[in-house]
Amino acid sequence: MTSCDAIVIGAGHNGLTAATLLAEAGRKVLALEASDFVGGGARTAEFAPGYRSSGLAHIVNRLDPDVARLLRLPAEVASGELLPTVVLSEGREPAVLRGAYGSAGIEGVTEAEARAFQSLKAKLLFQASILKRFLKRRPPEIGKMSGTDIKDFGLAGMSLISRGKEEARDFLRMVLMNVADVAEEYLADERLKALLAFDATLGVHLGPRSPTSLLGLYYRLTGEAGGLAGGQFIPKGGMGALGAAFADSAKRAGVTIRTNASVRRLLTANGKIAGIELLNGETIAGDLVVAAIHPKSVFLDLADPADIDTVFKKQIRNVRSEGNVAKLDLALSALPRFTGVSERDHRGRIVIARSARHVDEAFNPAKYGEFSPDPVMEITLPSLADPSLAPAGGAVLSALIQYAPYRLKMGWETGKPLFEQAVMAVLERHAPGIGALVVGKDLQTPRDIEARYNMPGGHWHHGELQVDQLLVNRPTDLASGYSTPIGGLYLASAGAHPGGGLSGLPGLLAARHILSGDRR
Amino acid sequence: MTMNASVLKALQTHIDQPIAETPFEPRFDALSRYPDWYVWAGYKAAHSLGDVEAEYTALRNAAGVFDVTPMNKYRITGADAERFLNYLTVRDVRKLAVDRVHYTCWCNDFGHVIDDGTLFRLGADDFRLCCQDKQYDWLTDAAFGFEVAIEEETHHVAGLALQGPTSCRILKNMGFIGVEQLKPFQIARYSLGEGTVTVSRTGFTGDLGYELWVENGLALPLWDQLFEAGALHGIRAVGYQALNQCRIEAAFIVPNADFMTASHVLRPDRARLPDEIGLDWLVDPDKPNFNGKRAILSAQAKGTAKHVLVGLEIEGNVPAEGAIIYHRQKREAGIVTAGIWSPTAKRNIALASLDRPFGTTVTEDLWAEIYALCEGRYHKLMKRVKIVPRPFLKLDRRTTTPPADF
Amino acid sequence: MRLKTYDAIIVGGGHNGLVTACYLQKAGLDVLVVEKNDWVGGAAVSRSLTPGFLYSNCSYVCSLFRPEIMRDLELPKHGLQVLPYEGGAVLTRDGDYLANYREHYPHQREIARFSKKDAEAYDRYARDVTRQCRFIQPLLMRTAPDPFSFKPRDIQELLFLARKFGEMSAHDLAQTIRFWTMSISDFLDEYFETDVLKAFLAISGIIGTALGPKSPGTAYVLLHHYMGEVDGSVGAWGFARGGMGAISKALAASFQASGGTIRTGADVQQVLTRQGRACGVVLANGEEIRGKMVVSNADVKRTFLKLVAPSDLPDRFLNRVRNFKMRGSSGKVNIALDSLPDFPALPANSPCTKGDLHFTDSIERMERAYDDWKAERWSADPMIDLMIPTRIDPTMAPPGKHFMSCFTQYCPPKVEGRDWTDQDRDAFAESVISQIAAYSPGFRDRIIHMEVRTPRELEAEVGLTEGNIFQGELTFDQILFNRPVPGYAQYRSPIEGLYICGSSTHPGGGVMGAPGRNAAAEILRDLKLSPKEMSAAHDVL
Known part of the structure; x- marks a missing residue:
């Protein structure tokens, strides 16, 4: 039996972040990864002979600057050229948002509409900034507020009224609204409304008309790239380079990373963590275990059911975590052409959503375990920036498609080819001839994502990012501050506060909490 | 869970018969001089049969028979049964030997008591939990991750508490050989007609006493033989009022009377x-x-x-x-x-x-x-x-x- | 002759307007209620549209009406009597049903027919929801604090709220946050495994809302329907003897008994202002009535977008009023029957028909009905809340005959972008009738008369903008200090002397009377009169 100061389960970007910070604080850290690759969702892999693409995430839009700084991530992966967002619309030229979410202008819409968008964006950014204060710290301890809690609530209150009462009132009105109504109140252009609706709901099981769906947009706008809120880029060398950079930081800090090291169970003694046992029977002792994997895996698969109490166990079972997004990679013999999109904008993020209603109608079937024949999606062509991803002359298309319910009534075995047809039909409409260019493809449904990334439900946030699963309730109120009922066991994945996306924040905040010696 | 409609319909008598009756009801009904019923966990149960003082006296002076059938009874079996119950309850179940009973309680995550009851170890992997409140919901939630089967037996296992100084004598008269060797909280089984009576030296009076458990079908034969065997030993059917006096003297607590269970409290x-x-x-x-x-x-x-x-x-x-x-x-x-x-x-x-x-x-x-x-x-x-x-x-x-x- | 000047003119004789009127009149003011219809009551009416029958045309249950108000205004003396439901059921497509018995043990055994676990989980569910009701009940009869006013009273009210939260354990607080923000469907999933039980319980999360059971926030709406009480039994629903109009009749009688004046058939076209102060109203016939203040029972859109000149209002306020969401979502089919309809699936002599009957046996069907509404169609497979009040109240129909009220969701304010037509209305009614007929053989033959109300009829007759029965949707952005609009959640308006007292205000819709009472309290405060005839909200022990 070996031992170490800290065992990190899961070498995704959050696990690597926590591992690095613990190692830098002088702990002897072992990071265990079940699969044969590190970086989790941030990876680049071959999906067709000669074609490589990002595994799950295909754009960086919320990498936390503190994480990048603390991990000394190389600038070429931690930042990059800001990509425009191109919103397609049949029969019309696309709307193009330049810079960070249109900070460098919006093309293809009227001037008045562009102004309306900028003013709405400013309002949303202001509101998001108030919420952001709570994303970069441990969730407040309700019931026994600490000095920091009270201070942060006070500061949030002060910044809330810093722009006057009326802005503050708008915040309290809008914060739990649905994105479609907000877009309708401020905008006229269907494409811009569609974009907000799409971005607010990507990755969650809500439609744009579901109350609280605006929160997804706030979440998006709390992310930044190159210091600009709402910015997005693809790192040089692809997402895999970012994953590798996280791993490099960890190794530099002295973390031992073991891949193909699947944890079978958590070992405890007297209600406290005592180590882990691997699938191969090997045990590793340690009184500090950081689980940077899905909380459901931690408590329902790895923990002894006798080590956690019943209310808590039920809460974990009740965490809603069924994915809604499918990832499609296409290997293409030549670069596809999206109608109306300029050559340079093919490098951007291309969004297919005609209207908020289109997004909503794509959502409706998902409620019943069905998919829409007309799904919405965002597309990147990563080989444009990094030609090494495809053979000469070829191209790679990567798309995140919504909504693809984890629990498909007809079963994904039957459904997958049908879904693929629906997606290809949409692509064909916007990029005529694309079907003929396809030489290879890889469609990952939430079921596939679940299997490939050990993510129960195939949900990249490790749990729905909805109001009732945020802050003190993430993943549940009995384990919301990274500590868990099992002493010495901490959570550090997207399933913990503040949630998913390639930010590194759960890993950072968990490590800080552990290092603070606060054992609450 | 789906059942076909005809099966579901066959179960619909409850609106016509809001109160269930235990298998012993005809005997209690016949002995009740002044009917004084109450509803205990959905069952018709006797407050008294007409003379509380005499019933109390029987319990302390001879033998009283109280119908405990409405107690909720759960059968817990399986490879993890001991480990599960050890996790569920506050007492160490590993120390509970086969054919022994112990009194215990269980709590929610916040340490608040959900219920108390008696745990019968009927075999290495075979337990019965008897308690006041419905626990199926809690038990099944708690059992997630354990290899156990939980079956409610409330409605097909009938129980009588036989309590008082002559209770052992009466059981001996029944032909329960060696029953006098039963130590407190010990279990023995005796055959009765075609079936078996499970006897435990347990009770709620703080006195010498036994509890007798049978399948519903054996309930009336048990009663009749018991009363025949006890005829010369002062046996008497008793209601809750007399039992309540005894349990207060013994300082036993009753959930939702002496304390509120965590599953009931609003405040x-x-x-x-x-x-x-x-x-x-x-x-x-x-x-x-x-x-x-x-x-x-x-x-x-x-x-x-x-x-x-x-x-x-x-x-x-x-x-x-x-x-x-x-x-x-x-x-x-x-x-x-x-x-x-x-x-x-x-x-x-x-x-x-x-x-x-x-x-x-x-x-x-x-x-x-x-x-x-x-x-x-x-x-x-x-x-x-x-x-x-x-x-x-x-x-x-x-x-x-x-x-x-x- | 000099024009009489009333102390207060109430625009609209709905139940909230009448409640406000009663309290003001009792406080010594000279109050006039003007009502456009020939009867009072707004959406709480009983009308006789066919000989011998009384219809509860709009609202149909009276569990939410605050008992404090009934007592203060002596409504029983003026004829109000509330009769509790005795049962209810969902009829399922497979020929079975799930009954909702009032008696605990039969009810538990009824649920156990479907799932033993659910039967027990139901108690846990009832306890958890009751806890939430107990938390919210004291907030109903209080004016929502303005979080940004910093006036001592608002701070005091905020502290009251903070204290309410402070009384909870951290765990309960976390659960409360979840409860307020979850969908009723997700909430029920945490307790139950039986579809039909979930469908039955989910109804209370969506009635009157423009939301489906899978919309976040609908668990909270559940409270809105559960926090009613009939004589202290929280969550119980009841009928008013003589139909819902009995409430309005009693209110009107109480008002008139204390000296108030009601004018019916008087349609207010405009609220008069002088130097930024409300000073009276103008009727459709041009008549002017003077008043020292005007209190509008009309919804916030009708009040500020139709009755008041836009120039009298700040742009930001107007904008917020325009953005107030009040999309109608329900319709109603009222039916006179020549005999009691037969539901062969239900056990004979069961109390099920003495309460609400439903035919929607899964959340999915309910949500799909909502999808139709989002697409601006009435639901092809609607969710019906069916009552036969005459099963309990014999006064509403001739002996042996029955009145049936079918509240139906969903029904959009416009049909695919255009106005409702009579053909649409008939087709909507047919969707309701055919659903009932599928469970009740011979149902069509029993129909003597039928009144069909879509949002169009509700708007035209009752004056509810877009036919929204709550005078505004019940979503987070439109409750408490945001109702009806941020900054004006205390029954006052930007125009001095113009108040609002309808369901557009806190705590919202349902025949509750709380908005009317709270508005009266604020008005009396402004007049520096002590509301001595207003008893304090009942304690929640």
Whole structure:
């Protein structure tokens, strides 16, 4: 039996972040990864002979600057050229948002509409900034507020009224609204409304008309790239380079990373963590275990059911975590052409959503375990920036498609080819001839994502990012501050506060909490 | 779970018969001189059969028979049964031998008591849990991750409590050879007709006594043979009122009377830790994790328990049930949850829930404010109370093995 | 002759307007209620549209009406009597049903027919929801604090709220946050495994809302329907003897008994202002009535977008009023029957028909009905809340005959972008009738007369903008200090002397009377009169 100061389960970007910070604080850290690759969702892999693409995430839009700084991530992966967002619309030229979410202008819409968008964006950014204060710290301890809690609530209150009462009132009105109504109140252009609706709901099981769906947009706008809120880029060398950079930081800090090291169970003694046992029977002792994997895996698969109490166990079972997004990679013999999109904008993020209603109608079937024949999606062509991803002359298309319910009534075995047809039909409409260019493809449904990334439900946030699963309730109120009922066991994945996306924040905040010696 | 509509329809008699009847109901009905029924867990049950004093006397002087069928009964079996129950309950189930019973309680994550009951170990991997409240929901939630099967037996296992000094004699008359060798909390099985009677030396009176368990079909034969065997030994059917007097003398607590169970409370401050209702002795801090362990131990370490259950002896002879307890006749210190004039101990006794430090460090100068309604007028009494050890009545015959042969 | 000047003119004789009127009149003011219809009551009416029958045309249950108001205004003396439901059921497509018995043990055994676990989980569910009701009940009869006013009273009210939260354990607080923000469907999933039980319980999360059971926030709406009480039994629903109009009749009688004046058939076209102060109203016939103040029972859009000149209002306020969401979502089919309809699936002599009957046996069907509404169609497979009040109240129909009220969701304010037509209305009614007929053989033959109300009829007759029965949707952005609009949640308006007292205000819709009472309290406060005839909200022990 070996031992170490800290065992990190899961070498995704959050696990690597926590591992690095613990190692830098002088702990002897072992990071265990079940699969044969590190970086989790941030990876680049071959999906067709000669074609490589990002595994799950295909754009960086919320990498936390503190994480990048603390991990000394190389600038070429931690930042990059800001990509425009191109919103397609049949029969019309696309709307193009330049810079960070249109900070460098919006093309293809009227001037008045562009102004309306900028003013709405400013309002949303202001509101998001108030919420952001709570994303970069441990969730407040309700019931026994600490000095920091009270201070942060006070500061949030002060910044809330810093722009006057009326802005503050708008915040309290809008914060739990649905994105479609907000877009309708401020905008006229269907494409811009569609974009907000799409971005607010990507990755969650809500439609744009579901109350609280605006929160997804706030979440998006709390992310930044190159210091600009709402910015997005693809790192040089692809997402895999970012994953590798996280791993490099960890190794530099002295973390031992073991891949193909699947944890079978958590070992405890007297209600406290005592180590882990691997699938191969090997045990590793340690009184500090950081689980940077899905909380459901931690408590329902790895923990002894006798080590956690019943209310808590039920809460974990009740965490809603069924994915809604499918990832499609296409290997293409030549670069596809999206109608109306300029050559340079093919490098951007291309969004297919005609209207908020289109997004909503794509959502409706998902409620019943069905998919829409007309799904919405965002597309990147990563080989444009990094030609090494495809053979000469070829191209790679990567798309995140919504909504693809984890629990498909007809079963994904039957459904997958049908879904693929629906997606290809949409692509064909916007990029005529694309079907003929396809030489290879890889469609990952939430079921596939679940299997490939050990993510129960195939949900990249490790749990729905909805109001009732945020802050003190993430993943549940009995384990919301990274500590868990099992002493010495901490959570550090997207399933913990503040949630998913390639930010590194759960890993950072968990490590800080552990290092603070606060054992609450 | 889907069932076809015709099966579902066959189960629809409940609106016509809102109250269920135990298999013993015809016998109780026949013996009831002045019908006095109440509803116990959905079953028709007797408050008394007409003469509470005689029924009490039978329990303490000869033998009383009380129908415990409405108790909720859960059969827990499977490879993980012991481990599961050890996790569920506060006591160490590993120490419970086969064919033994122990009294226990279980708590939620916050250490608040959900219910108390008796756990029967019928085999290495075979247990029966008897309790007051419905627990199927909690048991199945708790069992997630364990290899156990949980089956409710409430409606097909009937039970009788046979309590009192002649109870052993009566069972011997039934032909239950060796029953006198049963130690308290021990189980034995005897055949009766085509079936089996499971006998446990358990009860709720603090006296010599047994509980007899049979499949429903055997219930009436059991009753008839029991009453035949007991005819010369003072056997008598009793209702809850007589039993209640005995259990207060024995200082046994009743959920949702002496304390509110965590599953019933609406007001968060009403739930109770084991330490607050006198059940701290059940809690085994040395066994592996059990539900609520962290909370219970943390409350003990921090001293955050707010209440304490005490036994009181009260001046005079007016029962004090529901009385408010005051310190120095002024400051409210708690409430009497059960109180009677004890016919056997000849003392005015009561169980009370006090707000700490009353009952722990402050034990003097306590008073009970009793309102006695007599002929249209309240007599308001302020009576001195004394905290006394429980039980109020300690009978050697409860534990003596073999029991004296009457 | 000099024009009489009333102390207060109430625009609209709905139940809230009448409640406000009663309290003001009792406080010594000279109050006039003007109502456009020939009867009072707004959406709480009983009308006789066919001989011998009384219809509860709009609202149909009276569990939410605050008992404090009934007592203060002596409504029983003026004829109000509330009769509790005795049962209810969902009829399922497979020929079975799930009954909702009032008796605990039969009800538990009824649920156990489907799932033993659910039967027990139901108690846990009832306890958890009751806890939430107990939390919210004291907030109903209080004016919502303005979080940004910093006036002592608002701070005091905020502290009251903070204290309510402070009384909870951290765990309960976390659960409360979840409860307020979850969908009723997700909430029920945490307790139950039986579809039909979930469908039955989910109804209370969506009635009157423009939301489906899978919309976050609908668990909270559940409270809105559960916090009613009939004589202290929280969550119980009841009928008013003589139909819902009995409430309005009693209110009107109480008002008139204390000296108030009601004018019916008087349609207010405009609220008069002088120097930024409300000073009276103008009727459709041009008549002017003077008043020292005007209190509008009309919804916030009708009040500020139709009755008041835009120039009298700040742009930001107007904008917020325009953005107030009040999309109608329900319709109603009222039916006179010549005999009691037969539901062969239900056990004979069961109390099920003495309460609400439903035919929607899964959340999915309910949500799909909502999808139709989002697409601006009435639901092809609607969710019907069916009552036969005459099963309990014999006064509403001739002996042996029955009145049936079918509240139906969903029904959009416009049909695919255009106005409702009579053909649409008939087709909507047919969707309701055919659903009932599928469970009740011979149902069509029993129909003597039928009144069909879509949002169009509700708007035209009752004046509810877009036919929204709550005078505004019940979503987070439109409750408490945001109702009706941020900054004006205390029954006052930007125009001095113009108040609002309808369901557009806190705590919202349902025949509750709380908005009317709270508005009266604020008005009396402004007049520096002590509301001595207004008893304090009942304690929640």
